[in-house]
Amino acid sequence: EAGVAQSPRYKIIEKRQSVAFWCNPISGHATLYWYQQILGQGPKLLIQFQNNGVVDDSQLPKDRFSAERLKGVDSTLKIQPAKLEDSAVYLCASSFNGVTQYFGPGTRLLVL
Amino acid sequence: GQQLNQSPQSMFIQEGEDVSMNCTSSSIFNTWLWYKQDPGEGPVLLIALYKAGELTSNGRLTAQFGITRKDSFLNISASIPSDVGIYFCAGLPGGGSQGNLIFGKGTKLSVKP
Numbered sequence: 001e002a003g004v005a006q007s008p009r010y011k012i013i014e015k016r017q018s019v020a021f022w023c024n025p026i027s028g029h030a031t032l033y034w035y036q037q038i039l040g041q042g043p044k045l046l047i048q049f050q051n052n053g054v055v056d057d058s059q060l061p062k063d064r065f066s067a068e069r070l071k072g073v074d075s076t077l078k079i080q081p082a083k084l085e086d087s088a089v090y091l092c093a094s095s096f097n098g099v100t101q102y103f104g105p106g107t108r109l110l111v112l
Numbered sequence: 113g114q115q116l117n118q119s120p121q122s123m124f125i126q127e128g129e130d131v132s133m134n135c136t137s138s139s140i141f142n143t144w145l146w147y148k149q150d151p152g153e154g155p156v157l158l159i160a161l162y163k164a165g166e167l168t169s170n171g172r173l174t175a176q177f178g179i180t181r182k183d184s185f186l187n188i189s190a191s192i193p194s195d196v197g198i199y200f201c202a203g204l205p206g207g208g209s210q211g212n213l214i215f216g217k218g219t220k221l222s223v224k225p
Contacts, residue, residue, distance in 0.1 A: 004154075042200050042215025043155070056212060091154050099143050099162075099204055101213060103154035 002026065004104030006092050012110045018080040021107045025073070025094030031055075033101060034067055034077045035091040043091055043103075049075060050098075079109075087111045118201050118216030125191055126224050133219040134185040135201035143204035144177050144184035145213065150197045158199075159186070181206065191223050 005024040013019050025032050030051050035043035046065065048056040052072040060067070064083070069075040079086055087110050093101040118135045125131060135144070143162055147155035159170050161177035161184060168175055174187045184203070188195055198218040205214060 006154075040217070042202070042217055044215070045212060048212070093154075100145065100157065100160050101202075102157060103147075105152075106154045108152075 004092055004094050004102055006090075006104040006107055008107055009105060010108045010110075012112065013082055014112050015084055016081040018078065019082055019109065020076050020078045021090050021092075021109075023075045023077070023092030023104060025075075025092070026096075026102055029094035029096050029102075030072070031095040031098050032069055032075050033093040033095070034075070035093065035103075037089040037091055037106070039088070046077070082109075082111045084111050116201060116203055116214055116216040118219055120219055121217070122220040122222070124222045124224070127191060127193060129191055131188040131191055131195070131221060132185060133199060133201075134183060135203070135216050136183040137203065138182065140181045140206040141184075141203035142181070142206045144175070145202040145204075146173075146175050146184070146186045147200045147202060148197045149200060149218070155200055188221075191221075193223050193225050196221055196223050 007022050032049045034046040036046055037043045046060045047067045049069040052069050067077045089106040089108050091106045092104045095101045116135050116137050145160050146158045149155045159168050159175040164181045165179050166177040172189045198220050200218045201216040202213040
């Protein structure tokens with residue numbers, strides 16, 4: 001069974017630029033999550049989707065971050081404009097039961 | 113908000129030794145998950161615990177869901193060099209929104225051959 005796919009694996013941008021990340025969850029997993037992981041810390045939930053609907057986006061900085069899952073399968077997370085403090089690993093995870101989550105390899109973002 | 117206290121922060125052990133790490137909270141959790149993260153990779157699920165008192169093994173790994181539902185531990189027996197990495201506990205709070213896992217800060221394990 002293929003795991004969660006993410007791209008790109010690495011991205012370097014300058015502050016105030018825009019960036020987008022893509023995630024393809026495990027086939028059949030209705031729930032999809034985006035996390036931000038700052039160096040030395042555990043992942044922090046940004047947004048949770050159930051099929052193509054948002055379940056929880058309470059910790060998403062909506063002034064600069066947006067995410068969509070239009071067809072209920074793959075998803076994109078966008079940052080516009082990026083700030084220095086957005087440098088982190090962005091992890092996508094999916095779940096078949098809404099509890100047990102399987103993570104992708106992550107996208108490492110560096111904002112200069 | 114709810115927090116998980118994961119300890120120890122880091123461990124340096126000799127190959128062959130046993131390892132124990134734990135997570136505690138002042139709040140009740142419905143599910144405990146243990147993940148391992150290698151450098152440059154995403155967390156990989158090791159063990160999932162769904163009931164208070166549950167004890168589950170996965171090879172050399174054993175994890176338990178505390179009876180009080182406020183803690184969990186992970187043991188690794190006879191450590192080997194490939195056990196190196198960061199281990200995270202994650203819990204699903206009781207009464208919280210489904211899937212809103214809370215993560216500990218991780219335990220960094222180093223193994224000397």
